[in-house]
Amino acid sequence: MANIKLSNLNKSYGAVHILKDVNLDIKSGEFIVFVGPSGCGKSTLLRSICGLEAISSGTLEIDGAVVNEVPPSKRGIAMVFQSYALYPHMSVYENISFALENQGLDRASIKQKVEKVAEMLQLTPYLTRLPKALSGGQRQRVAIGRAIVRGAKVFLFDEPLSNLDAALRVQTRMEIAKLKRAMPDTTMVYVTHDQVEAMTLADRIVVLQAGRVEQVGTPMELYEKPGNVFVAGFIGSPKMNFVTGDPAERAGCKTLGIRPEHLEVSASSLADGIPGVVEYTEILGSDSFVYVATDYGMITARENGRTAISKGQKVWLKPVSGYVHRFDGNGKRLDTP
Ligand SMILES: Nc1ncnc2c1ncn2[C@@H]1O[C@H](COP(=O)(O)OP(=O)(O)OP(=O)(O)O)[C@@H](O)[C@H]1O
Numbered sequence: 267m268a269n270i271k272l273s274n275l276n277k278s279y280g281a282v283h284i285l286k287d288v289n290l291d292i293k294s295g296e297f298i299v300f301v302g303p304s305g306c307g308k309s310t311l312l313r314s315i316c317g318l319e320a321i322s323s324g325t326l327e328i329d330g331a332v333v334n335e336v337p338p339s340k341r342g343i344a345m346v347f348q349s350y351a352l353y354p355h356m357s358v359y360e361n362i363s364f365a366l367e368n369q370g371l372d373r374a375s376i377k378q379k380v381e382k383v384a385e386m387l388q389l390t391p392y393l394t395r396l397p398k399a400l401s402g403g404q405r406q407r408v409a410i411g412r413a414i415v416r417g418a419k420v421f422l423f424d425e426p427l428s429n430l431d432a433a434l435r436v437q438t439r440m441e442i443a444k445l446k447r448a449m450p451d452t453t454m455v456y457v458t459h460d461q462v463e464a465m466t467l468a469d470r471i472v473v474l475q476a477g478r479v480e481q482v483g484t485p486m487e488l489y490e491k492p493g494n495v496f497v498a499g500f501i502g503s504p505k506m507n508f509v510t511g512d513p514a515e516r517a518g519c520k521t522l523g524i525r526p527e528h529l530e531v532s533a534s535s536l537a538d539g540i541p542g543v544v545e546y547t548e549i550l551g552s553d554s555f556v557y558v559a560t561d562y563g564m565i566t567a568r569e570n571g572r573t574a575i576s577k578g579q580k581v582w583l584k585p586v587s588g589y590v591h592r593f594d595g596n597g598k599r600l601d602t603p
């Protein structure tokens with residue numbers, strides 16, 4: 267059990283203000299994902315939560331107690347990094363048991379704990395191996411195992427899967443989701459650049475930009491009701507299209523946002539359709555992307571399966587009714603959030 271509360275948290279390095287008035291209430295057992303552009307402060311925020319960085323002002327509370335001055339080892343938090351930091355000369359078993367030996371537990375209880383965690387993480391066949399004889403995904407699991415045996419209440423992950431190849435990422439992502447279900451009371455905070463990881467793992471996503479929280483919500487809230495143009499453009503792939511000028515004015519807004527999957531592409535004229543010429547198409551098998559040059563800039567549309575539209579063709583684009591996003595001159599969402 268551990269809830270984490272950040273109140274007006276600020277962090278500066280010298281004169282450089284990195285985290286700006288961050289307020290966040292993380293409930294016990296929640297899976298929270300931080301996303302945002304490179305350099306926006308995601309790692310700094312994680313390091314501040316676990317105590318590797320001292321915060322400049324504001325408060326950090328764990329289970330209601332202010333922990334600003336509490337050293338990292340006393341916060342009950344485990345951090346799993348992108349580089350696994352395993353001891354190279356120790357076996358998997360020793361890597362996992364090391365922390366327990368330091369706690370002075372007897373041999374039999376250590377063995378029982380290590381074996382239980384190894385089974386949970388499917389590491390049983392590798393317990394006698396050295397880290398160099400493991401794949402990236404297996405090493406990552408050893409690092410997670412080490413955190414589990416220490417009995418951490420909070421797990422922090424900083425892009426744990428970014429060193430893995432595509433297939434292993436998918437597999438390890440599912441294992442992390444399973445692990446979370448097996449530890450419903452453990453709070454997890456996870457940083458990623460990967461849209462699919464964010465959408466599939468998170469109970470709630472926190473979108474950061476330049477050290478500020480832009481929006482906090484469930485994956486579908488952010489996808490369906492982004493609060494501003496930044497979040498709208500950040501969540502979703504390919505990116506949302508933004509149109510200004512006549513089509514936006516007709517919709518009563520300054521900027522009209524339309525996701526590629528919510529555009530009808532027609533080879534014949536559509537009333538209120540945006541005309542354009544196809545610059546190129548990408549056919550991926552399961553779906554196709556059609557890139558259309560219009561008076562309002564390049565617009566991307568997604569079609570299911572193999573598109574019948576080809577390069578150089580004149581087309582009309584029309585948003586599927588009910589799926590547009592309207593923003594005002596400050597980039598704020600106009601419709602009820
Ligand atoms: N020790 C430091 N001294 C000064 N500036 C730092 C220090 N550590 C990080 N920064 C700066 O703080 C900002 C936030 O860095 P941080 O590592 O938190 O970004 P990030 O969101 O994790 O980025 P990425 O997605 O690339 O990992 C960056 O502009 C970085 O240059």
Ligand SMILES: [Mg+2]
Pocket residue numbers: 308309310
């Ligand atoms: Mg980082």
